[in-house]
Amino acid sequence: MARYTLRQLAHFVAVADTGAISAAALKLHLSQGAVSAAVTELERIFKVQLMVRRKAHGVTLTPAGKHLYGRAVRLLTDAEELELSAASGGTELAGPLVIGCYLTLAPTVLPPLLDGFTAAHPKVQLESVEGTQNGLLERLFDGELDLAVVYDTALPAALGAAELYKTSAYALLPAAHRLAARTEVSLHDLAPEPMVLLDAPPSSHHSLSLFERAGAEPNIRYRTTDFEVTRSLVGRGLGYSLLVQHPAVDTTYEGRALVARPLTPAVRPLSVQIIWPRAVRLTDRAQAMVEYAAGLPWGAGKP
Structure with a gap:
């Protein structure tokens, strides 16, 4: 004893x-x-x-x-x-659960997670936190988060993960852009054009690495850390951008039209994952969230 x-x-x-x-x-x-x-x-x-x-x-x-x-x-x-x-006699989940989400993924990932999981487990006190990927990783290892949803870019080996879906970078253009009529655009054609860079790692690192692998150098005109500001600047014709997350509407907050075009040659898809420290045993609530998130119909059949 x-x-x-x-x-x-x-x-x-x-x-x-x-x-x-x-x-x-x-x-x-x-x-x-x-x-x-x-x-x-x-x-x-x-x-x-x-x-x-x-x-x-x-x-x-x-x-x-x-x-x-x-x-x-x-x-x-x-x-x-x-x-x-x-x-609860082991029959009902209860207690706190904190999930982090990379800021550009949050608008499309968090709503179905918070809505569906709360409905299924009403006694779980589910909280969400949005932030940069590095910030989320730090809070995850510090024990402030149970789980986090991020891109599989430069992740430490000490993480457990479950894939939610895959998505690929695309070019976002103003509707009147000279390349907007094409069905796909190349990085070499985009390189001399003014670029609006979403400067929020790992998004910025990923975009710049695509140009580097293509042997081209982008003409960065504006930098912003906000996804919707990036889209708004593109909508006003101030440049194009490379993005990964796909909103359901092709207009900005101001109602200006946007055009999304795939890149050629095709780029490697990124995996969106829900992660946790491998050395930490997941709570029953966290394990249930991992299983719930991985089971949602992400992609074309939005959850």
Whole structure:
């Protein structure tokens, strides 16, 4: 029988997260003495120093403390999952679930996920976060997100993934553009034209890599980090753009007509994936979301 308690582990984790016993006490609404005593008792039970306490300088975890921290976080997470599962008899999912989504994918990916999954699992507190791909990866590994939906571009090997669908880059042109009448356009024909670059990695990296592989250099006239601003600038005839995400309408917010044309030669499709850290065991809620997302009819038959 373990001699330590989950409460003691929770106090230790709070100190490690905040970097100070005083800050942990405020977070837990306890006295500093109670928090300090919990950590001291853990050190007595494990017969090892878990942290170095320096007055006015907070605490620093020892190697043993760092090891315990990782195990304690997993144990506390499992304990919370057990409580949630037991409350419903294992028949109904409940509890928090946070999913991130790359900002250009969010308008078409998040609505069906939030709508359908919430209807199927009403007791799950589902939250969504949009951001850049690098920002989402950082938050995923920091434990702030359970899952994220991203493109399969430059992803770390330490990720688990399920593919949702594939999509390819295309040229977005103003309706009156000289190349708009063609059924497909080449990067060499586009290169001298003014370009509106969606400068939000990995989208920008992908677009520029297409030109590099084609042996052409784009004439970048405008840069924007917003998908709809990019489309609006193209709609006003200020240039073309290379995009991957396909909205259902070929008009801008201002009502200006746009034309989407495939690239020639054909480019490698990108995979849109739902990802998670491979070292983290998915909660029942996260696993259900992965299965739900992978099972939706993405593409032509919009979910």
